[in-house]
Amino acid sequence: MVTSEPERELLVATIAVTQAYRFAIDPTPQQADALRSHIGGTRFAYNALLGLVKANWDENRAKKEVGIEVTIDDYLATRQFDLQKLWYERRDVLAPWWSENGVSTYNYACLNLSKAFANWRSGKCKFPSFKQRGGRASVSFMSGAVRLADSHHVRICRIGEIKTYESMRKLNRHLDRGTGRIMAATLCSNGARFFISFTVEVQRTIPGTRPPERVIGIDVGLTTLYTGATPDGKQVLHVENPRHVVAAERKLAHVQRIASRRQGPRKGVAPPNRWKKANARVQKVHAGVATSRRNLIHETTTMLAKNYDLIVVEDLNVAGMVKNHSLAKHISDAAWREFTRQLDYKTKWYGSTLVKVDRFYPSSKICASCGTAKAKLSLATRTYACEHCGHTIGRDLNAAINLARQGLAGTSSVTGRGAKVRPKHQQLDAKAHPDEASTKALITIGV
Numbered sequence: 488m489v490t491s492e493p494e495r496e497l498l499v500a501t502i503a504v505t506q507a508y509r510f511a512i513d514p515t516p517q518q519a520d521a522l523r524s525h526i527g528g529t530r531f532a533y534n535a536l537l538g539l540v541k542a543n544w545d546e547n548r549a550k551k552e553v554g555i556e557v558t559i560d561d562y563l564a565t566r567q568f569d570l571q572k573l574w575y576e577r578r579d580v581l582a583p584w585w586s587e588n589g590v591s592t593y594n595y596a597c598l599n600l601s602k603a604f605a606n607w608r609s610g611k612c613k614f615p616s617f618k619q620r621g622g623r624a625s626v627s628f629m630s631g632a633v634r635l636a637d638s639h640h641v642r643i644c645r646i647g648e649i650k651t652y653e654s655m656r657k658l659n660r661h662l663d664r665g666t667g668r669i670m671a672a673t674l675c676s677n678g679a680r681f682f683i684s685f686t687v688e689v690q691r692t693i694p695g696t697r698p699p700e701r702v703i704g705i706d707v708g709l710t711t712l713y714t715g716a717t718p719d720g721k722q723v724l725h726v727e728n729p730r731h732v733v734a735a736e737r738k739l740a741h742v743q744r745i746a747s748r749r750q751g752p753r754k755g756v757a758p759p760n761r762w763k764k765a766n767a768r769v770q771k772v773h774a775g776v777a778t779s780r781r782n783l784i785h786e787t788t789t790m791l792a793k794n795y796d797l798i799v800v801e802d803l804n805v806a807g808m809v810k811n812h813s814l815a816k817h818i819s820d821a822a823w824r825e826f827t828r829q830l831d832y833k834t835k836w837y838g839s840t841l842v843k844v845d846r847f848y849p850s851s852k853i854c855a856s857c858g859t860a861k862a863k864l865s866l867a868t869r870t871y872a873c874e875h876c877g878h879t880i881g882r883d884l885n886a887a888i889n890l891a892r893q894g895l896a897g898t899s900s901v902t903g904r905g906a907k908v909r910p911k912h913q914q915l916d917a918k919a920h921p922d923e924a925s926t927k928a929l930i931t932i933g934v
């Protein structure tokens with residue numbers, strides 16, 4: 488032990504991070520109708536306003552063509568405020584039922600449409616198009632319109648108390664203690680289920696970076712998801728792809744195959760029911776697989792960030808990799824990206840360090856025992872057998888050990904093991920996913 492406990496305690500920073508909390512909700516049939524009405528109202532307002540703007544612009548163009556003078560005042564403007572004003576003027580005619588839904592339903596549509604126009608103007612996107620019924624849809628509520636009734640119920644203005652599937656205990660505790668503030672709440676639906684997600688500003692107390700005493704290298708695999716080892720060659724982590732996830736993934740491939748064979752919608756014809764049904768099935772299995780995998784990744788990354796000081800992973804450059812069309816590979820790449828993304832911000836929260844080793848470092852080709860490197864090692868070879876020293880070891884474990892050593896070697900020049908370590912301050916950057924962990928400000932650091 489180099490750093491004593493009290494010294495560690497001193498290095499504490501409080502930062503405000505924006506975190507997203509997402510919960511599946513279980514509305515009653517009446518509530519589900521009301522939720523659908525809000526989502527549909529948003530879509531209606533979006534399409535109606537887009538139609539008005541388009542018609543107005545077309546009319547102006549036609550006038551210009553025949554030589555009628557058109558001034559800037561003849562054009563409908565597309566800032567959020569302008570669109571809101573336009574909606575207030577026309578809503579009684581366009582949507583006599585508008586008062587059935589909350590005001591934010593329509594304001595959200597105006598906001599989205601103005602954003603779509605702004606993106607089009609800056610050349611980022613195509614001209615806004617009309618939103619289709621079905622598929623992904625969402626509506627945002629003003630922060631005052633949604634609050635937690637308790638750990639299992641969310642109260643939405645005009646809709647009432649809706650039960651959540653999971654406990655919102657952690658979020659509730661933040662709100663109770665005053666360390667969290669709801670910035671926005673968004674309701675979304677994937678066609679089968681409803682979710683509510685909160686954007687919350689949370690005050691997090693984060694410790695200073697710990698010296699690298701507990702080091703782990705992690706290798707990703709297809710059958711064994713994560714294999715972790717220490718630099719001295721001990722395996723300390725083994726995460727198997729859970730059986731239910733494997734089964735669900737197989738089922739996903741199956742239903743996707745069915746959906747791909749269905750005749751899709753054609754112009755002017757209502758989408759075929761068999762196509763809709765097949766796609767709904769895909770959605771459902773997809774959502775289940777995604778949830779299980781996300782939970783597993785969250786559990787693993789939290790455990791790692793809390794229990795290790797230095798976590799070494801391979802920097803997987805997905806774009807630069809050879810295209811591999813297998814579904815399993817595709818899924819594992821996505822999972823790996825999510826894994827490193829979570830580690831990136833969680834290591835900052837818990838005072839550990841994440842090191843990404845260059846992807847050209849041949850972690851799986853080097854012998855962990857004698858250090859000689861093989862020229863070639865096919866992906867199918869699951870056991871590493873060294874021709875030089877005769878050492879045999881599991882491929883993933885071998886790679887994990889090498890990663891741990893490489894990561895430690897890379898940091899030892901800064902913070903040597905056994906030396907008097909001066910812990911560095913957290914490097915806080917906002918590169919993490921904006922929804923989950925954009926670090927806003929560094930408020931206090933005690934030394």
Ligand SMILES: [Zn+2]
Pocket residue numbers: 854855856857858859873874875876877878
């Ligand atoms: Zn060897």
